[in-house]
Amino acid sequence: MKKIALVALLGLAQWVTAQTDTKTLVVENTLADLKTYNKYNLNEYTKSFLEKEGFVVFDEKDVPSELANNRCNAYYVNYEDDSTLFTTALKMTIKDCTGKLIYESEFGKTREKDYRVAYREVFRNVAKNFQQNKNRIVFTDTELIVSKPAPVKQTVVENVQPTANKTTNNALVFDFKNGALQGELKDANQKVLYKITKTSVDNLYMASNPYVDGIIYSKNNKWYFEFTKNGEKIIEEIK
Incomplete structure (x- = not known):
């Protein structure tokens, strides 16, 4: 139990410390049209590669509670699948917390019949394309940078004061x-x-x-x- 708690605290510390200068990415649990986590090692390949590219990266199933409760502190990685009967084709996408597309790669493609080998080859193509375009990615302003929790103000918060002539949906x-x-x-x-x-x-x-x-x-x-x-x-x- 102590080991599990220590791992969780280290993961949280990594995320909090990195917020000022490093983007946080979350690799979603199921990628492309695959129905299970890490099928053909795609989650593992993706997380390891993006960490080497200088990002703080979490698997969706392992995000710390502070990040889970503040989703706009991260960007979300997945793949789009354009495979056919004879071709495996994937492209990487990165979206912000509202679903806005931040980045998409070119499709990596292969006609390899062994799926495990095919997904590895396709990922290599996608990774190479990411490296070529990494510096062109423009992250949106939906990111909410929080290095440590701010004290909660014990006050009544009202964004708009309704008046007698206001109607439903106007305030x-x-x-x-x-x-x-x-x-x-x-x-x-x-x-x-x-x-x-x-x-x-x-x-x-x-x-x-x-x-x-x-x-x-x-x-x-x-x-x-x-x-x-x-x-x-x-x-x-x-x-």
């Missing part, structure tokens, strides 16, 4: 009673949309509705609810 109210950490997100008519909990990051909340848990965050003066359903990441604008 949002973040209602925390008596400075509590837990509160409610309401529309202009005081209808409760989500149960929310403050985090150490401004404009980022843990959230839930009667059907699913997720996070709420602000981007470009709009609010979004992000959650996972059936293994798929879904982002909904809150109106």
